[in-house]
Amino acid sequence: MHVRTALLLLALPFTLHAEETTDDGYAQIERLTRAIELVRQNYVNGDDVTYEKLVNSALEGMLEGLDPHCQFLYPEAIADLQRSTDPIGTNDAVGLTLSLKRGQLTALTVREDGAAATAGILPGDILLTIDGRTTADLGTAEAIRLLDGAPGSTLALDLRRPTTGEVLQLEVTRQVAHTVTVKDPLLLHDAPEIGYVRLTEFESDTVPALQNALDQLESQGMKALILDLRNNPGGYLHTAVAVLGEFLPPETLVLTTEGRVPSQNPPPYRTAIDSKPREYPIAVLVNHGSASASEIVAAALQDLKRAVVIGETTFGKGSVQTILPLDDGSGSGVRLTTAKYYTPAKKVIHENGVEPNIIATLTPADEKALLRFHTKNALRDSTPQELATLPDRQLTRAADVLKGLLAMDTKKE
Secondary structure (H helix, E strand, O other): OOOHHHHHHHHHOOOOOHOOOOOOOOHHHHHHHHHHHHHHHHOHHHOOHHHHHHHHHHHHHHHHHHOOOOEOOOHHHHHHHHHEEEOOOOOOOEEEEEEEOEEEEEEEEOOOOOOOHHOOOOOOOOOEOOOOOOOOOOOOOHHHHOOOOOOOOOEEEEEEEOOOEEEEEEEOOOOOOOOOOOOEEEEEEOOOEEEEEEEEOEOHHHHHHHHHHHHHHHHHOOEEEEOOOOOOEEEEEEHHHHOOOOOOOOOOEEEEEEOHHHHHHHOOOOOOEEEEEEOOOOEEEOOOOOHHEEEEEEEHHOOOOOOOOOOOOOOOEEEEEEEEEEOOOOOEEEEEEEEEEEEEOEEEEEEEEEEOOEEOOHHHHHHHHHHHHHOOOOOOOOOOOOOOOOOOHHHHHHHHHHHHHHHHHHHHH
């Protein structure tokens, strides 16, 4: 072992806990150090094997091996994440939410009013290169940073579409984000007693906009609601809890957070003490692009028997990430999963997702048509007649379920 490296590693402040006595930390660190020295002495390009570069690469691999949301963070990535509320990775200039799926940088959701949707990118597309740089060695935070840029500037993307196998080369023109999170409040064309509203994200202005939309629909005679959370990547947790307060009694437990150290767990999340719930039947639409805060809303309404969840199993992002600086003077750090969310029924969302009460799927062609429809109408709300023309079996199934529930209520009267 190189003496200098050995001394540096032995000086690291770590403790072996009783549960780890069979895992010899010193022996494994020595093993890593020997590998570093072998690379330094034998790799063909000597300029590429500085200690800093090799250790950074080792840290990247170590964190990525834990789960898709853990990352080694360079200083610029830490700054980006500290400004962001979404641990999956969202870029507003392009309108993409990215996640690592099976080690591949994947478009989780494509914001309908964003540049990526205009360029033709679809949820599920795998990013291969960003402005010529391969994504094979990129984490989510670094990819989000590369996507960023001034409005009006262009970006070259190579991507692969798993549904067809085709490889596409697209040019995206970055733009200023104008996100509207509450969309298409309307009564269904063929069932005017059933309302519909779509939440695209959970932001600071979502709750008042949702309240206004619901008040409007109720004044028009709405007796049941379809809440569409498809392709909603999440957002603020406190907004998700406030949305639940629109439909659940005051002080209802909707979420708990549990990590390895019980004393560090925050109090359970509950609806507000002064919430005034709306009591009509609800159907919630979800799909593989519903993640994080949208999963929390769907799971709580499902567990508490407040809504029927319809669609496809959700993404499975139900964990808490904490940014921890290394405090070594480099400005770098790690993003580490430190806790998991638990639904009211103590189900784990993380890596499992929310399984609908009723499975209803769309074909890739139907999903593409739906995104194109929303992209075309990004600057305005859709009309009931327009919504009725879509090949949307999930929406149709939700309407049928609510029609049945309303018919049962009528019979009881």
